[in-house]
Amino acid sequence: MEPFWRDRVFYPILSLISIGIILYINFGDKFKFPLLWQPKMDFISINSTHFVIKDDGGKESMVYVNGWNSYWLMEESVWEKDRKKVSKMFKKGSEMGMTVCRTWAFSDGNGPNSLQISPGVFDKRVFQGLDYVIVEARRRRIRLIFSLVNNLDAFGGKAQYVRWAQEAGFNVTSSNDSFFSHPTIKDYYKNYIKAIVTRTNSISGVKYSEEPAIFAWELMNEPRCISSSSAPFLQTWIIEMAAFLKGLDQKHLVTVGLEGFYGLDSASKLSVNPGEWAASLGSDFIQNSAVANIDFASVHAYPDSWIPDADLDEKERYLSQWVESHVMDAELVLKKPVLFTEVGSLVHTKKEGVYNRDLLLKTVYDKLYESARKRQAGAGTLIWQLLVEGMKGYGDQYSLVAWDQPSTYKLITEQSCRLQKMFRKDQTNRKTRPGDPCFG
Ligand SMILES: *[C@@H]1O[C@H](CO)[C@@H](O)[C@H](O)[C@H]1NC(C)=O
Ligand SMILES: *[C@@H]1O[C@H](CO)[C@@H](O)[C@H](O)[C@H]1NC(C)=O
Ligand SMILES: *[C@@H]1O[C@H](CO)[C@@H](O)[C@H](O)[C@H]1NC(C)=O
Numbered sequence: 534m535e536p537f538w539r540d541r542v543f544y545p546i547l548s549l550i551s552i553g554i555i556l557y558i559n560f561g562d563k564f565k566f567p568l569l570w571q572p573k574m575d576f577i578s579i580n581s582t583h584f585v586i587k588d589d590g591g592k593e594s595m596v597y598v599n600g601w602n603s604y605w606l607m608e609e610s611v612w613e614k615d616r617k618k619v620s621k622m623f624k625k626g627s628e629m630g631m632t633v634c635r636t637w638a639f640s641d642g643n644g645p646n647s648l649q650i651s652p653g654v655f656d657k658r659v660f661q662g663l664d665y666v667i668v669e670a671r672r673r674r675i676r677l678i679f680s681l682v683n684n685l686d687a688f689g690g691k692a693q694y695v696r697w698a699q700e701a702g703f704n705v706t707s708s709n710d711s712f713f714s715h716p717t718i719k720d721y722y723k724n725y726i727k728a729i730v731t732r733t734n735s736i737s738g739v740k741y742s743e744e745p746a747i748f749a750w751e752l753m754n755e756p757r758c759i760s761s762s763s764a765p766f767l768q769t770w771i772i773e774m775a776a777f778l779k780g781l782d783q784k785h786l787v788t789v790g791l792e793g794f795y796g797l798d799s800a801s802k803l804s805v806n807p808g809e810w811a812a813s814l815g816s817d818f819i820q821n822s823a824v825a826n827i828d829f830a831s832v833h834a835y836p837d838s839w840i841p842d843a844d845l846d847e848k849e850r851y852l853s854q855w856v857e858s859h860v861m862d863a864e865l866v867l868k869k870p871v872l873f874t875e876v877g878s879l880v881h882t883k884k885e886g887v888y889n890r891d892l893l894l895k896t897v898y899d900k901l902y903e904s905a906r907k908r909q910a911g912a913g914t915l916i917w918q919l920l921v922e923g924m925k926g927y928g929d930q931y932s933l934v935a936w937d938q939p940s941t942y943k944l945i946t947e948q949s950c951r952l953q954k955m956f957r958k959d960q961t962n963r964k965t966r967p968g969d970p971c972f973g
Contacts, residue, residue, distance in 0.1 A: 568737045571671055574745035576784050579828050582863060582910035584870055594956055597905040598913025599898075599949040600633030600675075601626055602875060603920070605927045607637060608646045610662035610669075620669050621921045625936060627673040628968045630949025633748050634670065635874055635915050638663060638679035638729055641689025649689070652697050652721040655728060664734045667746055671737075676748035678874065678915075680790055681726060684755045691753075694718050710763040710815075713756075713770040723777050726750075730781045742782040749786035750778055751874075755833065756790060758815025764796060767815050768824075775826035786828040788872070793818045793832030793859055805858045807839035807851070818859065822867050829912065830867055832859045833875040835931075836893060845889055849896050856900040856911070863910035870912035873897060877917035877931035880938075890933075891940050898948045905952055913952075916945065946970050 575586050577596060584596040603622050609615045626634060640648045640659065648659040670677050683690035691712035698705045703717045712718055730750070732741045741747065752774050758767055775787050795802035796817025803812055822830035834855060836848040843851065856873065863871035878893035897914050904911030917931050935942045950971035957972075 568668065571668070571737060571739075572674055574671060574674065574676075576745045577676065577748050577786060579786065579870065582868055582870055582912075583908070584829070584912050595908065596632075596912075597901070597952045597956070598633045598872060598915070599945070599952055600631045600635070600913065600915040601945075602635045602915055602918035604635075604637045604918060605920075605924070606634075606666045607648065607659065607663045608640065609924075610665040611646045611659050616665060616669075618921045618924065619666060622919065623669050623673040623675055624968065625921070626675060626919070628970055629935065629942065629946045630953060630969065630971045631675070631945070632949075633676050633678060633913070633915065635678040635680065635751070636666065637683070637688060637754070639682050639688060639725075641682070641693045644688070647689065649725060652694075652701075653724050653728070660732065661735050664736045667734055667739075667741070667744060668736045671744075671746035676746055678749050678751055678788075679729070679747060680751040680754045681729065682722065682753050684753055684757050694721055697721060708759055710758050710760060710766065713758065713763060713766040719770070719773070722774065726774070726778055727781060730778065742784060747785055749788055749828070750782070751788050751790040751831065752778075753790045755792050756816055756821075757792075761797065761813045761815050764815040764817065768817075768820060771821055771824050771827065775824055779826045787826060788829050788831045788874075789821050789824075789827055790874070791816055791818060791821055791831055791833075793830075793834075793855075796820065802858065802862075805854060807836075807855075811839075819862060819866060822863075822869070822871075827869075829869050830859070830863050830871040831874045832856075832871060833877075833917075834873060834897060835875070835877050837877070837879045837931075845892065848893060852893055852896050853900065856897055860900070860904050860909055860911035867910075870910050872912050873901065873914045875917040876914055879930055880933070888940075890938075891944055894941070895944060898944065902948070902951060905955055914948070 577584055577586055579585065580593065585593045586596050587593050606619050610619050640646060643650060646659055648655055650656055667677065686692055692709050694712055695705060695709055695718065698715060698717050705711050705715050730742050734741065734744065752771065756767060758764065771789055778787055794811040794814060794816055795806055797812050798817055799819050806812055834852060836852050840848060840851055859871050863869055876894065876897050878890045880890050894916065901911050901914050920927055920932050920934050922934055933941065935945060953971045
């Protein structure tokens with residue numbers, strides 16, 4: 534070897550390699566190798582009463598959603614051996630043409646797989662599970678709605694936050710409504726929001742706030758107050774938390790997570806509620822959804838549990854009116870899109886087979902299809918909720934393994950495809966997804 538090459542090229546390269554090897558041996562387990570390739574995705578945004586997305590040429594097209602709930606994705610991603618259930622769920626969802634999945638990005642308390650063990654203290658393994666959920670969703674070109682805390686006790690919820698504040702010695706009344714008003718508890722929740730939104734995904738290296746596979750943040754699953762006198766606190770809480778979130782993340786949409794009940798201030802609408810009880814929960818669909826930093830409204834629909842004694846015809850009429858009312862509010866009063874983020878009905882396996890479920894689901898699907906045809910504010914439906922096989926522990930009376938119920942599977946897939954076909958011509962360079970049932 535010429536001395537020149539040996540001194541100027543060979544030795545420097547050799548020493549770089551040696552340094553690399555030494556670093557790898559000593560710190561190799563600390564290196565995170567980012568994913569080399571992920572599908573390109575764009576952020577969903579809003580143009581007046583529509584969800585929209587821009588294609589590569591900057592051309593905007595409207596998006597109407599067919600999707601589902603699987604609240605269990607993070608918990609099932611903690612352990613390597615369970616993760617195949619999560620990837621199967623996304624694969625199957627994609628094969629049904631669905632594009633959005635709503636799931637829990639919270640688990641508070643001392644459960645075995647809790648994400649937030651105590652205020653601001655996180656289990657790294659569980660966070661890595663959430664990272665996995667995002668990467669898998671994106672792989673299937675599915676977007677996620679992440680709910681940030683529960684009103685109910687499952688996975689901790691607001692009662693856990695109240696207990697934390699009490700245990701820390703703060704003078705907090707035991708009413709769980711103090712979740713919405715006590716300054717310490719509000720700070721706990723803000724810290725939580727910040728930890729999630731500013732996290733960098735350990736698998737992909739993408740910050741959550743920069744991740745297009747996140748469709749939206751949801752402030753709380755089904756906020757309710759114990760007493761209707763807490764309504765002003767809930768309203769203030771929504772204003773404060775939505776603004777806080779937008780301060781950290783301007784790219785993602787924010788919704789409240791409401792069930793959609795009308796409160797006492799919406800007197801003319803009270804007859805649309807499923808019962809008098811619904812107005813006393815401190816929430817009001819109109820007022821709560823009108824908050825400036827709330828980008829779109831959310832509504833749930835459970836005729837089987839809200840009006841359990843009604844017969845099927847009555848439930849169907851009720852559901853029709855419930856959907857219609859919220860679509861028109863969104864169109865004319867709120868001037869924002871509205872997403873039906875939980876639609877659930879029971880299976881009646883008597884002689885009708887799964888007919889009741891299909892009938893109620895179809896009622897909502899048809900209304901939303903009609904809304905899309907008229908380019909109205911009713912922007913989509915998410916069925917509650919889908920499982921894969923062998924997950925009895927996560928089931929409730931509204932859960933199903935969709936591919937075990939052919940008529941429901943077909944209904945879901947048809948809804949996905951008729952919505953996609955309606956907007957296909959708007960999309961100049963639509964990317965086909967693997968296993969897409971709508972465009973073979
Ligand atoms: C919003 O939609 C309207 C009507 O479809 C369109 O003319 C306008 O350019 C859109 N706005 C933006 C910011 O793209
Ligand atoms: C705790 O707060 C209540 C009202 O919220 C007040 O009446 C009471 O005096 C407070 N107790 C202490 C020890 O500060
Ligand atoms: C708050 O919620 C917890 C959990 O549901 C419950 O045990 C507790 O009794 C509630 N507090 C009040 C004052 O209702």
